[in-house]
Amino acid sequence: xxxxxxxxxxxxxxxxxxxxxxxxxxxxxxxxxxxxxxxxxxxxxxxxxxxxxxxxxxxxxxxxxxxxxxxxxxxxxxxxxxxxxxxxxxxxxxxxx
Numbered sequence: 001x002x003x004x005x006x007x008x009x010x011x012x013x014x015x016x017x018x019x020x021x022x023x024x025x026x027x028x029x030x031x032x033x034x035x036x037x038x039x040x041x042x043x044x045x046x047x048x049x050x051x052x053x054x055x056x057x058x059x060x061x062x063x064x065x066x067x068x069x070x071x072x073x074x075x076x077x078x079x080x081x082x083x084x085x086x087x088x089x090x091x092x093x094x095x096x097x
Contacts, residue, residue, distance in 0.1 A: 004073040009038045014062040041073045
C-alpha cells in the first residue's frame, strides 16, 4: 500500500495488566519480534490510530512507548544485526480469504 512507513515499536509498561492490553493491541497493528518489540507497516491514518489507542491505555508517569519510523515501507531495507532467530522486515502480501 502506498504511503506506508515501516515502524519499530518498543514499550516498557510497568503493570502486567496494561502490558497485556498493549501487547494484544499491537498484535492487530504489526508483527511481534520479541517480548515488547513489534514491527509495523502503517499508513498515516493507522499510525495516528495506534498512537491514540496507546495513549488511552498507558499511564504516562509509569510507562514508555517508542515508535521508530524507519521510512517508506516499500523503499527502506533495514540494516539489522540479528543474533539467533532470523529478522525479516514486514512485506505487504496478498491475503486469501
